[in-house]
Amino acid sequence: KISEENHSLSRNDELPQCPLQPPNLQGPLDISFAIQPQTMDEIKENNPLVKEGGSYQPPHCTSRWKVAIIIPFRKRELHLVYFLRYMHPILQRQELDYRIYVINQNGTGKFNRAKLLNVGFTESIKDDDFQCFVFHDVDLILENDKAIYSCPENPRHLGVANSKYSYHLPYNAYFGGVTEMTKEQFTKVNGHSNNYWGWGGEDDDMYKRIKASRMTIIRYSSDISRYRSMFHKRDEGNEDNPQRMDLLRKVNLAMEKDGLNSLTYKVIANENYPLYTNITVDLFGPE
Ligand code: BGN
Numbered sequence: 001k002i003s004e005e006n007h008s009l010s011r012n013d014e015l016p017q018c019p020l021q022p023p024n025l026q027g028p029l030d031i032s033f034a035i036q037p038q039t040m041d042e043i044k045e046n047n048p049l050v051k052e053g054g055s056y057q058p059p060h061c062t063s064r065w066k067v068a069i070i071i072p073f074r075k076r077e078l079h080l081v082y083f084l085r086y087m088h089p090i091l092q093r094q095e096l097d098y099r100i101y102v103i104n105q106n107g108t109g110k111f112n113r114a115k116l117l118n119v120g121f122t123e124s125i126k127d128d129d130f131q132c133f134v135f136h137d138v139d140l141i142l143e144n145d146k147a148i149y150s151c152p153e154n155p156r157h158l159g160v161a162n163s164k165y166s167y168h169l170p171y172n173a174y175f176g177g178v179t180e181m182t183k184e185q186f187t188k189v190n191g192h193s194n195n196y197w198g199w200g201g202e203d204d205d206m207y208k209r210i211k212a213s214r215m216t217i218i219r220y221s222s223d224i225s226r227y228r229s230m231f232h233k234r235d236e237g238n239e240d241n242p243q244r245m246d247l248l249r250k251v252n253l254a255m256e257k258d259g260l261n262s263l264t265y266k267v268i269a270n271e272n273y274p275l276y277t278n279i280t281v282d283l284f285g286p287e
Helices: 002-008 042-044 075-091 111-125 184-187 204-213 245-251
Strands: 068-075 097-105 132-136 140-142 178-182 226-229 265-270 279-282
Touching: 042 075, 042 097, 068 075, 068 111, 068 184, 075 097, 075 140, 097 111, 097 265, 132 184, 178 184, 184 265
Parallel strands: 068 097, 068 132, 097 279
Antiparallel strands: 132 178, 140 226, 265 279
16 A cells, blocks of 8 residues: 555655756866776766666756767777766766666667667657757766756757867857757757768758758857867778768758658667666668
């Protein structure tokens, strides 16, 4: 009887809403990749409130934002270790109700970042009613926790000041690195394109989709929307995509038919790890 009653009480009934300004933010953060990487066990110990699958809910209040963090991935284990170590504490201080999804591309074919992001969106909404999606490169660590990962009324570009580009926006229409969209915004543009195999252009494609859908792009100022980028050589299977210029010319015509509504993939594994949900997928590459 008692457990039944407990079950029917949702968290919303019990806890007050979290404040608009989370009280424990620290502002500028000291991020370094020169320090010894921790083991996953050590990171888990330092983040005891993170649940299996890499999810978290603030214990004292109901979060204003239910957020899926989607990370396209292949063979970047060391980056992931630093990402989890730094980002879990930040996301908790931001009082988000969040879960981290690592979407791992199976095989050695051409990498397709944007298609992995579509898979992350599609798989995560099977788990929970996420309203906000952060599309996050694994090699970028936020350097100021005041850039709260809450989706505003228009798509937000977070990767504003990136150490890789001397903390300057490389060009005005840049929409790369880290972005945020609500479920509504993302479905309105039919998600990302599935057709960018290899490096480049898929983020510009999304910029064009957003513009074609008459939304504007929001940014935090560059003093808080700052990222430290981890160094890496260009990955094998991620060579420049020679077709990206052609694809980019046709976005407005193609977007209706290329995206969430044409997404095909096969889940090879979907596992709850202690610090993230690990989904390995076959993307059915062009070769
Ligand atoms: C751009 C790439 C982006 C990339 C940024 C930053 C293209 C399309 C042809 C113009 N766009 O040039 O995908 O995020 O550089 O590196 O290559």
